[in-house]
Amino acid sequence: MNLSEVTERISRKLEANGAQPDRQKIESRLRRLVEEFGVNAAEAERTVTADLAREHHLTGVGMGGNSATELRQIRDVAPNDWVTIEGKVVALTKPVSPSMAQTGIIADSSGAIRFVAWARGNPPAMEYGQWYRVESAVVDEYRGTPNLSIHSGTTISPVEKDIPLLPSITPIAELKPGVGSVRAKVIQDWEVTHDRMLQTGLLGDESGTIKFVIWKEEGKDKLELDAVYNIFYATVDEYNGRLSLALNTAMYITDEGDIEVGRQETEIQGALVHIAPGSGLIKRCPVEGCNRTLSRQNYCPVHEIQPEFRYDLRLKAVLDDGVHAKNVLMQREMVEKLAGITLDEAVQIAETNPLGMDEIFYRIRNAVLGRYYTCSGNEFGGRLLVNSCSPITFEPAELAALLNRAGGEPA
Amino acid sequence: MKPQSAFEREPARRVFASELRETRYQFKDGEDEKSPTYVILPTGIRSNRIFIVGTLTEKQRQGDQNIFYRGRVVDPTGTFFIMAGSYQPEAMQQLARIEPPAFVAVVGKPNLYTTPDGTCLVSVRVESISVVDRETRDLWVLDTARETLDRLDAFGTTEDSKKAQEEYGTRPELYRKIVYDALTQVQL
Numbered sequence: 185m186n187l188s189e190v191t192e193r194i195s196r197k198l199e200a201n202g203a204q205p206d207r208q209k210i211e212s213r214l215r216r217l218v219e220e221f222g223v224n225a226a227e228a229e230r231t232v233t234a235d236l237a238r239e240h241h242l243t244g245v246g247m248g249g250n251s252a253t254e255l256r257q258i259r260d261v262a263p264n265d266w267v268t269i270e271g272k273v274v275a276l277t278k279p280v281s282p283s284m285a286q287t288g289i290i291a292d293s294s295g296a297i298r299f300v301a302w303a304r305g306n307p308p309a310m311e312y313g314q315w316y317r318v319e320s321a322v323v324d325e326y327r328g329t330p331n332l333s334i335h336s337g338t339t340i341s342p343v344e345k346d347i348p349l350l351p352s353i354t355p356i357a358e359l360k361p362g363v364g365s366v367r368a369k370v371i372q373d374w375e376v377t378h379d380r381m382l383q384t385g386l387l388g389d390e391s392g393t394i395k396f397v398i399w400k401e402e403g404k405d406k407l408e409l410d411a412v413y414n415i416f417y418a419t420v421d422e423y424n425g426r427l428s429l430a431l432n433t434a435m436y437i438t439d440e441g442d443i444e445v446g447r448q449e450t451e452i453q454g455a456l457v458h459i460a461p462g463s464g465l466i467k468r469c470p471v472e473g474c475n476r477t478l479s480r481q482n483y484c485p486v487h488e489i490q491p492e493f494r495y496d497l498r499l500k501a502v503l504d505d506g507v508h509a510k511n512v513l514m515q516r517e518m519v520e521k522l523a524g525i526t527l528d529e530a531v532q533i534a535e536t537n538p539l540g541m542d543e544i545f546y547r548i549r550n551a552v553l554g555r556y557y558t559c560s561g562n563e564f565g566g567r568l569l570v571n572s573c574s575p576i577t578f579e580p581a582e583l584a585a586l587l588n589r590a591g592g593e594p595a
Numbered sequence: 596m597k598p599q600s601a602f603e604r605e606p607a608r609r610v611f612a613s614e615l616r617e618t619r620y621q622f623k624d625g626e627d628e629k630s631p632t633y634v635i636l637p638t639g640i641r642s643n644r645i646f647i648v649g650t651l652t653e654k655q656r657q658g659d660q661n662i663f664y665r666g667r668v669v670d671p672t673g674t675f676f677i678m679a680g681s682y683q684p685e686a687m688q689q690l691a692r693i694e695p696p697a698f699v700a701v702v703g704k705p706n707l708y709t710t711p712d713g714t715c716l717v718s719v720r721v722e723s724i725s726v727v728d729r730e731t732r733d734l735w736v737l738d739t740a741r742e743t744l745d746r747l748d749a750f751g752t753t754e755d756s757k758k759a760q761e762e763y764g765t766r767p768e769l770y771r772k773i774v775y776d777a778l779t780q781v782q783l
Binding site for chain 2: 556
């Protein structure tokens, strides 16, 4: 490669950014790298450009889109990129490990990303609400979530900037692991399942629903059921293919208006081809918030022997339409309706019949196995949690349509 | 973390007795000992599980050390031969309790068996069997008619149906006729 061509290119690039570089200096530096140190021309060009840009206090000068010194929009960064960004610290979280100096969320007008400042790099502490320029950080991926890693080679400098930052709201159905802001309504408030949990439930907007969690922490308030909130910079986590929203990093304020929550209900029709073990009459752990299924010996995997259990009915089965087989899970009310037996009756039968709880399993199985149903509900971890279920009935019109399709005259 | 394994249960194909009776071609998908065995149905789809509803007309207990039950389940097009042995104790006991004649729904695996004189028999190894009503039988005939017509509509476009064409020389119009005849037996 002709070095004067490269020199020309570098100086034009710098001039475009308002600097007045010395061409001879550029060429001598290039020559030194290429001839003395055997650096290839492309790498030499990158190095010299970066060096001079730094000397002239320029930003955004680089070799195309991948240079670490070019200012990038947070929305556009991807794992394995070396990036420089400017953003506001919108959340600080408690680091989960002593090797982390600081963790939180940094945002610009395009988006937001979680960051980790590693203690080994002795990074300066960033303050909540302050803008910073973060140079040469690395984007990595942790549990499917992009994460800005601030290491020893990263430069952090405060930026005097006080422009209001308006996070862009994402429809719930389009959230991805990372950080997300939503406008949503609290549609369900669930029992907390953990001591450290302040609140958990379901949020919904027009596009869908998502589980949310608020962990106990000072200054965190509960959300009110049925209220609409603007939630900025919540953490979107993924577990077993399901997303959930942790609000501890988020700012949330109530908003006016109402939201017609879109339910992503799935409806499937088919025959129940398999009734799985664990269906029928079951015992549940009575410990508040536990609700786990007990073994026959009344053993809860967490709370050990629980003689004061609660009875429940449920059905774990496979609904098959001939093309796909889908796991379905039905709660008590539905089982009572389909099997024609109430929980009380089931308990009474189980306590007097020599087969005990097996008797209920067989009764329910005999009532539903091999029959056709329409089920609708929400999918959760590859299983349909059935909200409504009804037997399919015979439609003469269907018969006529199929006769026509088979190519004959209706009989 | 990856979502839980992408295992998907094999669907239970809907097939009329007269189609299953013609089934001759069986293959193993993969080299592993545990790889599933499929049959190719003449209308062009692989299957290792089927769902049938019909009338159990006959059942017999056989064998003395290895007890198993055989039964005949009749649909509008012909007869399915079902069996349940001690390897499927639940299914066997379910079958043992049912007194023919009765409408039954059967989920099972199709099995090919060649007799010493070279005839090929198809039987269904029962995974589960339960007593149902006439309406379920009628719904099954409609369901099976629909699925069979869907397969015929796609015939020649899928790998499995090309294989079926090769193995059986399937004539789709023949199966349309079978579907039509089956539907005419459903009473309004």
